[in-house]
Structure formats: structure tokens, C-alpha cells
Amino acid sequence: MNETYVECLIKKKTPAYMTLLKILLIMLTVIFVVIGFILIPALLIGVAFGVIFYFVYMNSELEYEYLYVDKELVIDKVMAKSKRKRVAVFHLDQMEIVAPVKSWHLDNFKNRKDKVFDYSSGEEKQPDRRYVFFYDGQKKVIFEPNEAMIKAMQMVAPRKVFID
Numbered sequence: 001m002n003e004t005y006v007e008c009l010i011k012k013k014t015p016a017y018m019t020l021l022k023i024l025l026i027m028l029t030v031i032f033v034v035i036g037f038i039l040i041p042a043l044l045i046g047v048a049f050g051v052i053f054y055f056v057y058m059n060s061e062l063e064y065e066y067l068y069v070d071k072e073l074v075i076d077k078v079m080a081k082s083k084r085k086r087v088a089v090f091h092l093d094q095m096e097i098v099a100p101v102k103s104w105h106l107d108n109f110k111n112r113k114d115k116v117f118d119y120s121s122g123e124e125k126q127p128d129r130r131y132v133f134f135y136d137g138q139k140k141v142i143f144e145p146n147e148a149m150i151k152a153m154q155m156v157a158p159r160k161v162f163i164d
């Protein structure tokens with residue numbers, strides 16, 4: 001059987017406010033733990049800030065892994081390079097169109113009010129490597145595959161996948 005297998009890993013850009021929030025939480029944790037040596041309730045507050053920092057850190061250091069195997073695109077979210085979570089599974093048969101973000105092929109889809117899911121790096125690079133696909137008439141998904149993945153998808157569905 002002829003199987004197509006392509007994977008790609010994209011790091012999501014960490015927003016500046018998340019970096020500031022992490023610094024603030026570290027400072028508050030240290031201050032309340034030091035004060036906690038004198039007053040026990042302050043130690044509990046310091047521990048609470050430490051737990052909040054852990055969850056902020058896990059959700060700010062994100063990577064998306066795309067895995068394309070035989071007409072199926074699986075997107076996983078890797079949090080802080082230690083925890084993996086399956087985000088979505090998409091079948092190529094239910095995709096309406098796959099094209100670059102600024103493609104003229106998407107002109108017919110501009111006025112649609114689909115729910116938007118962004119699984120890309122979150123930044124517009126030069127040249128812009130992000131792609132969009134509309135899935136099952138309900139979702140608009142933005143992702144950032146490599147050339148091998150787009151070629152593999154185009155081999156299976158040449159009328160749905162556009163490179164421009």
C-alpha cells in the first residue's frame with residue numbers, strides 16, 4: 001500500500017505580554033516565599049503564585065506539530081517541549097480548499113463567517129508561508145506546513161490544494 005507520511009513542527013511566537021506576565025509571577029512568587037518564612041499565610045500565597053506561573057509557562061511555550069498521513073492531517077500542541085495534546089484531526093476529503101493566506105483562490109470564501117482556528121506561528125514572515133483551509137463548511141483553519149506536506153496534499157487532491 002502506498003502511504004504518504006510528512007510531519008512538520010512550528011514554534012508559536014510567544015506574545016510580549018506573556019513574557020511580562022511570567023516575569024511578574026516569578027517576582028511575586030519569590031517575594032511571597034521570602035515573606036512566608038516570617039508569616040505562614042504569605043508562604044501559601046507564594047505557592048499559589050508558583051502554581052499559576054507553571055500553567056502560564058506551559059501555555060506560553062507552544063509548538064504545533066502537523067502530521068499528514070494518507071489524506072489525514074493531525075495537529076498536536078506541544079506545551080513547553082514536555083507535554084503533548086492532540087488538538088484536531090482533519091480529513092482531506094472534507095476540506096473545501098487549501099491555499100496560501102493571501103491567495104486569490106480564497107476570494108470566494110472571504111465573506112464567510114466560519115469559526116477561525118489558528119495553528120500557525122502567529123507571525124507574518126517574508127515570504128508568508130501560512131496556508132488556510134476551510135473544513136466541513138464550519139471551520140477556517142490557519143496553519144504553516146512545509147513544502148513537502150503541501151506537495152503530498154496536492155498529489156491526492158489537486159483541485160483542492162493550491163500553491164500559487
